[in-house]
Amino acid sequence: MSFKYPPDKDLRRLLRFEPDSGAIWLGDRRMVLMHTAALAALRQDLINSVGTEHARRILTRMGYASGLSDAEYAKKTRPGESVQDSFLVGPQLHMLEGAARVTPVKITFDIAAGLFNADFRCDDSWEAYAHRQKFGLVDEPSCWTLLGYASGYTSAFMGRLILYKETLCAACGADHCQIVGRPIEEWPDGEAHRVYFTDDSLMDKMEALQSQVEALKSTLEPVSLGGQLIGDSLGFRKAYTLMQKVAPTQATVLLTGETGVGKERFARALHELSNRADKPFVAVNCAALPAELIEAELFGVEKGAYTGAHAARAGRFERADGGTLLLDEVGEMPMAAQTKLLRVLQEGEIERVGGETTRKVNVRLVAATNVDLAQAVQAGRFRADLMYRLNVYPICIPPLRERKADIEPLAQAMLARFCALHGKRVMGIEERALQALRQHDWPGNVRELENLIERGVILATQAGMVEVEHLFPNQPDTAQTGLNANGQLVRLPSAQDDDLSTRILNSGSSLDEIEARVLDHAVARASGNLSEAARLLGLTRPQLAYRLKRQHASEADAPASKPAQE
Numbered sequence: 001m002s003f004k005y006p007p008d009k010d011l012r013r014l015l016r017f018e019p020d021s022g023a024i025w026l027g028d029r030r031m032v033l034m035h036t037a038a039l040a041a042l043r044q045d046l047i048n049s050v051g052t053e054h055a056r057r058i059l060t061r062m063g064y065a066s067g068l069s070d071a072e073y074a075k076k077t078r079p080g081e082s083v084q085d086s087f088l089v090g091p092q093l094h095m096l097e098g099a100a101r102v103t104p105v106k107i108t109f110d111i112a113a114g115l116f117n118a119d120f121r122c123d124d125s126w127e128a129y130a131h132r133q134k135f136g137l138v139d140e141p142s143c144w145t146l147l148g149y150a151s152g153y154t155s156a157f158m159g160r161l162i163l164y165k166e167t168l169c170a171a172c173g174a175d176h177c178q179i180v181g182r183p184i185e186e187w188p189d190g191e192a193h194r195v196y197f198t199d200d201s202l203m204d205k206m207e208a209l210q211s212q213v214e215a216l217k218s219t220l221e222p223v224s225l226g227g228q229l230i231g232d233s234l235g236f237r238k239a240y241t242l243m244q245k246v247a248p249t250q251a252t253v254l255l256t257g258e259t260g261v262g263k264e265r266f267a268r269a270l271h272e273l274s275n276r277a278d279k280p281f282v283a284v285n286c287a288a289l290p291a292e293l294i295e296a297e298l299f300g301v302e303k304g305a306y307t308g309a310h311a312a313r314a315g316r317f318e319r320a321d322g323g324t325l326l327l328d329e330v331g332e333m334p335m336a337a338q339t340k341l342l343r344v345l346q347e348g349e350i351e352r353v354g355g356e357t358t359r360k361v362n363v364r365l366v367a368a369t370n371v372d373l374a375q376a377v378q379a380g381r382f383r384a385d386l387m388y389r390l391n392v393y394p395i396c397i398p399p400l401r402e403r404k405a406d407i408e409p410l411a412q413a414m415l416a417r418f419c420a421l422h423g424k425r426v427m428g429i430e431e432r433a434l435q436a437l438r439q440h441d442w443p444g445n446v447r448e449l450e451n452l453i454e455r456g457v458i459l460a461t462q463a464g465m466v467e468v469e470h471l472f473p474n475q476p477d478t479a480q481t482g483l484n485a486n487g488q489l490v491r492l493p494s495a496q497d498d499d500l501s502t503r504i505l506n507s508g509s510s511l512d513e514i515e516a517r518v519l520d521h522a523v524a525r526a527s528g529n530l531s532e533a534a535r536l537l538g539l540t541r542p543q544l545a546y547r548l549k550r551q552h553a554s555e556a557d558a559p560a561s562k563p564a565q566e
């Protein structure tokens with residue numbers, strides 16, 4: 001075959017190995033190297049357990065999904081090239097991924113008119129080889145993921161379902177495979193093949209996503225409300241179960257956990273699950289109020305109680321009557337207020353500041369703190385008797401870094417919420433960005449995640465994805481490894497390297513001058529020790545000596561050149 005592909009440097013550049021983080025990337029998609037022997041065993045298992053027909057369906061869909069994904073790179077990597085070169089991204093990527101050696105025999109297409117007609121020759125299909133190894137020569141062509149890939153890729157590229165069939169297959173004894181693609185309507189038995197693809201059509205998926213966003217928009221509650229809690233992790237479910245059990249009782253609940261873990265959301269959920277749900281939920285942050293105002297805020301004030309008290313005012317206890325009162329950061333409450341709070345809890349009645357009569361209140365108390373109350377008691381900052389009153393039913397909400405399984409569901413829910421809030425259509429979070437979220441330490445917990453996702457939604461392009469740079473814009477480049485032209489792994493230049501090169505180019509110095517300066521610098525840093533200087537430069541000592549000699553010789557040749565040192 002004399003067919004010649006366009007250079008695939010642009011595609012090889014997409015493939016990055018990050019051994020340190022245990023990931024391989026194709027663009028923004030995470031990949032994995034798998035043994036064909038393991039895949040062959042999986043195929044065999046599938047066929048034996050669900051039957052050939054169903055296994056074929058599953059594997060075709062798997063190939064189809066890969067083809068769909070790779071079709072994105074056709075648009076991204078060769079936007080200015082001819083449509084034909086842009087289409088060839090598919091077969092070239094499929095080769096890079098190791099599926100088979102693909103040679104176009106014939107390709108004619110017209111996207112606008114919806115015309116497509118192509119034949120490809122596939123040599124050394126891994127799948128034909130795997131099938132033959134497990135089942136020997138068979139009658140039916142067996143390169144199902146290969147066909148699925150071709151269909152997925154071409155359908156996404158053409159915007160209509162293109163069905164491929166295998167007319168020759170190495171699993172049947174041919175010396176290579178041959179696949180033929182046409183719009184599904186043009187195959188006489190095309191409809192019978194639709195079962196493999198219809199559910200995965202790109203158009204259906206887009207429509208489903210769109211209606212999902214619309215549905216989320218219409219069912220959204222106000223952003224400030226806690227609403228239902230989200231979490232899958234063991235730690236979260238444990239805390240949630242404790243909360244569910246205590247909700248219908250009247251017991252005082254103490255929520256503990258680091259700042260930002262979502263204590264207020266838990267308190268709201270507790271209120272909504274209790275039989276007080278139709279009565280008020282009132283929250284007060286004890287750390288946010290000045291000490292001299294906190295008693296008036298909590299218990300209310302009578303007219304003229306102090307300068308500035310022009311009218312009588314009900315406190316939070318009275319406003320929460322019949323409902324739930326959340327005392328957030330209760331550990332920060334001043335001693336005097338603690339004494340008064342204790343009395344209210346004992347008597348079930350309050351007395352306004354400057355007042356003489358008492359009022360009965362029926363309030364379910366939830367206290368929250370990020371400090372260790374027992375320690376605060378030890379330090380003399382918290383009343384022990386009050387701590388025992390509050391600590392009837394403690395629920396500890398673990399920090400986000402201890403419940404990594406919650407990160408993704410939380411992030412997805414926040415994404416939907418902020419898209420609606422900012423009127424933006426964002427299709428999702430890139431896998432690479434999700435991985436960065438899972439690896440982050442989350443000192444600010446759920447609140448920090450919320451801030452990050454909101455920023456990501458704002459920075460993402462309309463109808464695009466949230467990418468890792470949108471979430472962590474100042475992250476240093478991790479060392480990355482890619483493929484050179486010989487297919488060997490080499491370190492890729494980072495942004496810092498690019499910076500350095502730019503600075504060198506802007507300096508106006510020649511390469512010889514730069515080399516001279518770097519050599520001198522290394523020798524100076526090694527205090528004149530040439531072996532040490534050579535080590536710094538990654539050279540052998542003779543190589544360094546040779547270069548130094550060459551530099552000095554060229555300086556002698558050009559006595560008028562500018563001095564090496566500034």
Ligand SMILES: [Zn+2]
Pocket residue numbers: 125128141142143166168169170171177178
């Ligand atoms: Zn085949």
